[in-house]
Amino acid sequence: MGNPHTREAFKNAMANFLKRKPESLDDNAVLLELVQESFLLVEMIIELQEQFPIRLSQEDLRAVRTVGDLLQMLIAKTA
Amino acid sequence: MPKDIAKDKENQIWLLSFYRVSEITGALFFGRLAKSMKPGPIQMDLTRHFADEAEHARLWTDCLAKLGAVPLKLEETYQERYLAAAGMPANLMEVLALTQIFERRVINQYSRHGRLPGLDAPVRETLALIMEDEKWHLQWIREALRGMESEYGAEGIATTLKRYAAADKEAYADVLARHGDRLDVLLGGNDAGEEAESDQDRED
Numbered sequence: 001m002g003n004p005h006t007r008e009a010f011k012n013a014m015a016n017f018l019k020r021k022p023e024s025l026d027d028n029a030v031l032l033e034l035v036q037e038s039f040l041l042v043e044m045i046i047e048l049q050e051q052f053p054i055r056l057s058q059e060d061l062r063a064v065r066t067v068g069d070l071l072q073m074l075i076a077k078t079a
Numbered sequence: 080m081p082k083d084i085a086k087d088k089e090n091q092i093w094l095l096s097f098y099r100v101s102e103i104t105g106a107l108f109f110g111r112l113a114k115s116m117k118p119g120p121i122q123m124d125l126t127r128h129f130a131d132e133a134e135h136a137r138l139w140t141d142c143l144a145k146l147g148a149v150p151l152k153l154e155e156t157y158q159e160r161y162l163a164a165a166g167m168p169a170n171l172m173e174v175l176a177l178t179q180i181f182e183r184r185v186i187n188q189y190s191r192h193g194r195l196p197g198l199d200a201p202v203r204e205t206l207a208l209i210m211e212d213e214k215w216h217l218q219w220i221r222e223a224l225r226g227m228e229s230e231y232g233a234e235g236i237a238t239t240l241k242r243y244a245a246a247d248k249e250a251y252a253d254v255l256a257r258h259g260d261r262l263d264v265l266l267g268g269n270d271a272g273e274e275a276e277s278d279q280d281r282e283d
Contacts, residue, residue, distance in 0.1 A: 038162045039108050045169050047115040056169040 010074045013051055014067070017044045027068030034067070054078060090261045092143065094192075095202070096151035097258075099139035101185075104156040106132035112174070121171070124219045131212045138205045145201035157181075160253055165246030172224065172231045173239055179220045180243040184251065186213045 008022075015022040018034060025034075035041045049056060054077045064070050109129035116122040143150050161181060168174045192198075193206040224236050231239075255262065 038159065038167060039104070040111075042162075042167055042169075042174065043108070043111050043115065045167070046112060046171060046174065049170060050115055050117060058166050058169045058173055061167055061169045 006075055006078055007071055010048070010052070010071055011067075013048055014044065014070070017047055025067050027066060027071070029067045030065060031067060031070060048074065052078070090263075091199075091202075092146070092148045093151060093153075093258075093261050095139055095143050095146075095148075096153055097155075097157070099136050099143070099150050100153045100155075101157045102132050102136040102139060104158045106130075106136060108158070116171075121223055124223065128216055128219070131216065135209050135212065138208060142201045142205040146199060157184075157250070157254065160250040161246065164250040164253065165243050172227045172236060175220050175223055175227075176236060176239040177243045179217065179224065180240065180247045182213060182216045182220065184247055186210065186217070189213065 011022050011025060015025055018025070031041055032038060035044065045056060045061070048054070052074070054074060056073075056077065060073055060077070064073055106129055109125055109132060113122055113125040113129050116125060140150055158181070161177065165177055168177050189206050189210055193203060193210070224240075228236060
């Protein structure tokens with residue numbers, strides 16, 4: 001199921017960006033509902049790439065809808 | 080006749096307010112992006128770009144005031160339409176490619192607007208001021224994209240630009256479908272998309 005430390009690090013970074021507590025980020029939460037504005041989601045994705053050695057493309061995000069989807073995809077990118 | 084003048088005035092206020100809110104949206108986006116970027120040339124250019132967009136919003140606000148109007152509070156922005164049509168960019172190259180296409184559309188729109196006969200002086204002057212910055216926006220992004228070729232490949236970047244150019248046409252068509260009556264004065268019976276497309280061809 002991926003590296004739990006990495007998962008936690010990604011989740012903490014997302015929570016930090018969204019100014020929320022990590023435990024409040026439910027895996028089933030829909031990202032666009034969390035950020036409310038799609039531009040904020042773009043910024044969060046870019047910021048994650050600034051913080052972690054990963055490179056994402058639009059194609060990678062096509063199937064990403066929830067917090068859990070994004071975490072899973074980020075972990076897969078670091079594998 | 081007075082009714083038509085009133086309608087034209089109303090459309091002009093809407094359009095200038097639309098420009099203003101798009102500039103504000105751009106400023107907020109580039110400002111936040113510049114804040115999260117690592118130091119370097121792109122961070123510097125993004126910061127200047129952010130400042131330009133904020134200044135343009137001020138110029139449109141002042142322009143509306145000179146016309147004796149106040150900006151309309153519009154919820155809709157052109158950038159949101161872009162994201163809906165193009166999908167979400169996921170890295171800096173995609174953000175810059177999308178911005179490049181968007182800036183071309185802005186330049187076409189502003190230049191078309193600036194050529195209208197009988198334009199109010201504050202509008203003409205504001206458009207001229209903004210157009211100077213817009214040319215620089217195209218230039219720095221083009222150079223930044225060139226610098227990214229080693230990472231993303233020239234072909235990958237060209238493909239991304241083409242994909243976003245197609246989305247641009249879709250987003251503009253959507254705006255026309257919703258607000259064509261307000262933009263009639265600008266369109267003059269032509270398809271405004273043709274200009275953007277020919278610019279795209281010149282670029283490629």
